[in-house]
Amino acid sequence: MDRASKRSKVDIYADILEVLKRKTNSKITRISYAVGLPVDRAKRFLGDLSSYGLANIQGRDETFYSITHRGLEFLDSYRKLASFLSFLDEKADRDAAQQETMPRVK
Numbered sequence: 001m002d003r004a005s006k007r008s009k010v011d012i013y014a015d016i017l018e019v020l021k022r023k024t025n026s027k028i029t030r031i032s033y034a035v036g037l038p039v040d041r042a043k044r045f046l047g048d049l050s051s052y053g054l055a056n057i058q059g060r061d062e063t064f065y066s067i068t069h070r071g072l073e074f075l076d077s078y079r080k081l082a083s084f085l086s087f088l089d090e091k092a093d094r095d096a097a098q099q100e101t102m103p104r105v106k
Contacts, residue, residue: 014078016045020055020067
């Protein structure tokens with residue numbers, strides 16, 4: 001994703017879950033660095049993910065985060081939807097370009 005464009009909350013959730021999928025039992029600093037968020041904002045997003053049942057928070061002295069089965073299902077659905085929306089966007093662009101090249105009937 002182009003970092004210049006603004007990410008939606010759902011995009012950030014998916015980015016965090018992707019990090020947790022790649023490296024289970026991650027610490028907050030690794031997650032915040034990987035998704036490009038300050039630690040305090042990453043903690044809020046992880047709290048949301050935990051309350052939705054998409055991530056686990058474990059540990060006493062140190063806190064570790066991991067993805068749940070439901071989080072994996074969410075990530076799979078997110079990817080499928082993003083792929084489908086990308087396909088529709090590309091098709092709309094092709095159709096628009098094709099319309100521009102067609103001769104106009106008077």
